[in-house]
Amino acid sequence: MSSLCKSSLWIKITMQLLLVLSLLFGYAYCQVDVHGHDLNVLVAKGFARLDTNKDGILETNEYEAVLKVDDTDGDGTITCDEYVAHSSASKTIALQIFTAFDPDHDCSLTHAEALSLLTKMDQTGDGQVSEHEFEHFYLQLLKQLGHVDHGHQVVG
Numbered sequence: 001m002s003s004l005c006k007s008s009l010w011i012k013i014t015m016q017l018l019l020v021l022s023l024l025f026g027y028a029y030c031q032v033d034v035h036g037h038d039l040n041v042l043v044a045k046g047f048a049r050l051d052t053n054k055d056g057i058l059e060t061n062e063y064e065a066v067l068k069v070d071d072t073d074g075d076g077t078i079t080c081d082e083y084v085a086h087s088s089a090s091k092t093i094a095l096q097i098f099t100a101f102d103p104d105h106d107c108s109l110t111h112a113e114a115l116s117l118l119t120k121m122d123q124t125g126d127g128q129v130s131e132h133e134f135e136h137f138y139l140q141l142l143k144q145l146g147h148v149d150h151g152h153q154v155v156g
Contacts, residue, residue: 058129
């Protein structure tokens with residue numbers, strides 16, 4: 001093989017390797033959606049959207065009212081598409097969260113199924129969810145889904 005052919009082959013292999021590495025680096029870089037403070041902002045936005053009377057406590061009537069608004073077609077269920085459309089999270093994370101909520105994996109939550117989440121968030125059992133309880137619930141869920149490392153970084 002001539003040195004020109006070897007050189008061309010080496011350049012081609014090097015370019016392919018660089019392309020693969022840049023794609024892998026780009027993929028890894030794009031996996032990080034939210035960091036530290038931004039995670040707090042994301043959770044705070046979600047809580048603020050649900051806490052319609054802005055008293056710092058999420059009550060059942062507020063949650064039910066938001067469920068009715070999010071149920072765009074009014075059929076009594078929240079579909080994955082409806083959830084994603086109203087979520088503060090990226091589409092990927094929102095779909096994974098919804099799947100974790102969906103007990104029968106039919107891409108829909110009845111209002112009763114969605115209300116059961118409020119009970120899971122209520123750590124004190126007082127019938128109300130504080131912002132701290134809300135944040136704790138979502139942080140634990142994101143950890144289970146593999147999106148939060150020990151530094152409270154959301155990946156995905």
